[in-house]
Amino acid sequence: MPEMDLGRSLFMIILIAITIIVAVFINFYNPAPASVNSTGILSGNVTIGPLCPVEPCTVTPDQLAAAYAARRIVVSDAGGSVIAKAVPDPNSGYTISLKPGNYSVDIMHQGIDRSPVLPKTVSIRAGEKIRLDISIDTGIR
Secondary structure, three states: OHHHHHHHHHHHHHHHHHHHHHHHHHHHHOOOOOOOOOOEEEEEOEEEEOOOOOOOOOOOHHHHHHHHHOOOEEEEOOOOOEEEEEOOEOOOEEEEEEOOEEEEEEEOOOOOOEOOOOOEEEEEOOOOEEEOOEEEEOOOO
């Protein structure tokens, strides 16, 4: 009966070899999906002011939310195409997930709004977080 054990052993070796070859073939021709960190993050705080021409300034929460919503953060690629827009929040700022690359960051201007830090070019790398705090001067005096 040693012939039967030899046949069984040979069969097992061939089966294992075929399994390994198939596994290598599948992994070679079907690469793993992109990693979870294939994007980077652009985030920061946003301040807007002044919101009233005289002090004391009383602004309702709805008026404050509208002031931020009117001044969206705009991200464009090197060709000038808008890639992303974000509405900043007075408390938490903004967060935008972007593919690796170079981008121009600006705001949607309202009247004579300006920011001393914008427009700004940022470089996004996969898995990294870039912080860009933005201060917006409304020009209200």
